[in-house]
Amino acid sequence: MNVNRDVVHERLRLMRDLLTDLDEIGQVTVERLGADRIIRHAIERIVTQLVDLSVSINSHIVAATRGEVPRTYRESFGALAAVGAISTDLAQELAPSAGLRNVLTHEYVTIDLSIVARAVPLAHTGFRQYVVEVARYLLAG
Structure with a gap:
């Protein structure tokens, strides 16, 4: 299976928009976040979508290059680093976002707004870097 560059580029575009x-x-x-529920919901949705889109990209590239799909959202970042599409440091930085995504999506527990607030700078830097590194990988391949 080959990487469908058009699909990956479209997902990267959606991530840039988010x-x-x-x-x-x-x-x-x-x-x-506590005072403005609309902002809170927007932030939660954006973070969730960033994780979902990146995991979708991770799974697609890993499946296309290795013939296997990562078992978990968290593992997908390490698997993407293993194929050389992102750095190991970035994979380690972003992998925990899968856990936050699960909490936000499934509301297993009461959501700690301090965790959500701390996730925003990670999204700003980590997912921006992710978009750059995956786009670079596509250009090189």
Whole structure:
């Protein structure tokens, strides 16, 4: 199976759009998330979508290059690093976002707004870097 570059590029574009939306929201604090439910829901949705899109990309590239699909969302980042599409450091930085995504999506527990607020800078830097590294990988391949 070959990597479908068009599909991956489209998902990267969607991620860039989400990151732009996140930028437009501005500073995110626990107090702001607690006081403004609309902003809270927007942040939660953006973070969830960033993780979902990246895991979809991870799984696609890994399946196309190795013939296997990562077993978990968290493992998909390491598997993508193993094929050389992102750095190991970035994979380690982003892998925990899979756990936050699960909490936000399934609401296993009461959501700790401080964790959500701390996830925003990671999204700003980590997922931006992810988009750059995956796009570079596609160009090289």
